[in-house]
Amino acid sequence: NAGVTQTPKFQVLKTGQSMTLQCAQDMNHEYMSWYRQDPGMGLRLIHYSVGAGITDQGEVPNGYNVSRSTTEDFPLRLLSAAPSQTSVYFCASSRSGLAGVIQETQYFGPGTRLLVL
Amino acid sequence: RKEVEQDPGPFNVPEGATVAFNCTYSNSASQSFFWYRQDCRKEPKLLMSVYSSGNEDGRFTAQLNRASQYISLLIRDSKLSDSATYLCVVNRGSTLGRLYFGRGTQLTVWP
Numbered sequence: 001n002a003g004v005t006q007t008p009k010f011q012v013l014k015t016g017q018s019m020t021l022q023c024a025q026d027m028n029h030e031y032m033s034w035y036r037q038d039p040g041m042g043l044r045l046i047h048y049s050v051g052a053g054i055t056d057q058g059e060v061p062n063g064y065n066v067s068r069s070t071t072e073d074f075p076l077r078l079l080s081a082a083p084s085q086t087s088v089y090f091c092a093s094s095r096s097g098l099a100g101v102i103q104e105t106q107y108f109g110p111g112t113r114l115l116v117l
Numbered sequence: 118r119k120e121v122e123q124d125p126g127p128f129n130v131p132e133g134a135t136v137a138f139n140c141t142y143s144n145s146a147s148q149s150f151f152w153y154r155q156d157c158r159k160e161p162k163l164l165m166s167v168y169s170s171g172n173e174d175g176r177f178t179a180q181l182n183r184a185s186q187y188i189s190l191l192i193r194d195s196k197l198s199d200s201a202t203y204l205c206v207v208n209r210g211s212t213l214g215r216l217y218f219g220r221g222t223q224l225t226v227w228p
Contacts, residue, residue, distance in 0.1 A: 035218075040125075042204070042220040043161070058215070090160055105151075106216065108160035 002026050006091050006109035013081040013116045021076040021112050023091030031094045032074040033058070033106070034066065036087040043090065049074055081116045088113050118143050123205050123219035130226055134195045138222045140188040140205030149208035150181055152190050154201045155221065161204055164190075195226045 007022045025032065033048035035058075045058030049068040063085060065077040074093075078085060092106040123140045130136050142150075150167035165172065167179040167188055178191040188205055205219035 033216075040220060042121075043218040045215065045217075048215070105163045105166075108162070110160050111158075 004091055004093055004107050004109035006089075006112050008112060009110065010113045011115070013078075013114065015082060015116060017081050018077065018079050019081065021078075021089055021091075021114075023074045023076065023109060024072050025074075025091075025093040025107070026072065027093060027095075027107065028071060029093035029095055029107075030071070032068065033092050034064070034074070034076045035090045035092065036060065036085075037090060037111075038087050046076065046089075078114075081114075083116045086114060086116045119219075120144060120209075120217035121205050121207050121219040123222050125220055125222060127223040127225060130195050130224070132195055132197060132226055132228055134226075135191065135193050136195060136224065137192075138190045138203055138205075138224075140190075140219055142186050142188070142205075142207045142217070144207075144209050145183075145186060147186075147207045147209050150179075150188050151206040151208075151216075152177075152179060152188075153204040153206055153218075155204055156201050161218075164203070192224075195224075197226050197228060200224055200226045 004025045030051045034046040035043040037043045044060045046064050047066040049055045052068050052071050055066050068074050089112045091109040094106045121142050152164040153161040154164045155161040165174050167181045171180045176193045180189045202221040202223045204221045207217045
């Protein structure tokens, strides 16, 4: 089991560029989510998905898009990068999903460090 | 008001010390509670869930007070390897999968 994997580990973008952060899990988890972590702010939820084909917004969704075409993958797209999106991005997954089970342990990927100039 | 509030510290304690962290949450409908640990520049990992009756895992004890909306983590006999940031995490429950993280409390254990 690789668990949750994220690529790339590091990325530098110029303002206005677009990119996709990749996230994959091999644990057959229904629930996947994206967080960003900024100094002094803690982790904030960007988008989440409770199953393939279903996504919803979190706390800070503006500037980000997601899709969930398979159980395994949950990419995060930055359409037009801004310096305010400089952050560390974590993807996470867990078994909770459509069944309505209360959230269980979330497994996090190693993170992507993004710098927008 | 933030969903989850934690004292950011830092806490600096010698090896063998007992240290306690506190956390408060704002939404009384919250249903699940956790402590996560995050090492420098790494991903958060579950340390332990927090149950209403309180629970212990080795040197770690977690307590929940629903009336006061307060969660605590006690670490006994601190080790150097306990140095990390401890994140208080709350699931409101009504919004499936919506975890709310505190900013974290930084702990350094010195020899």
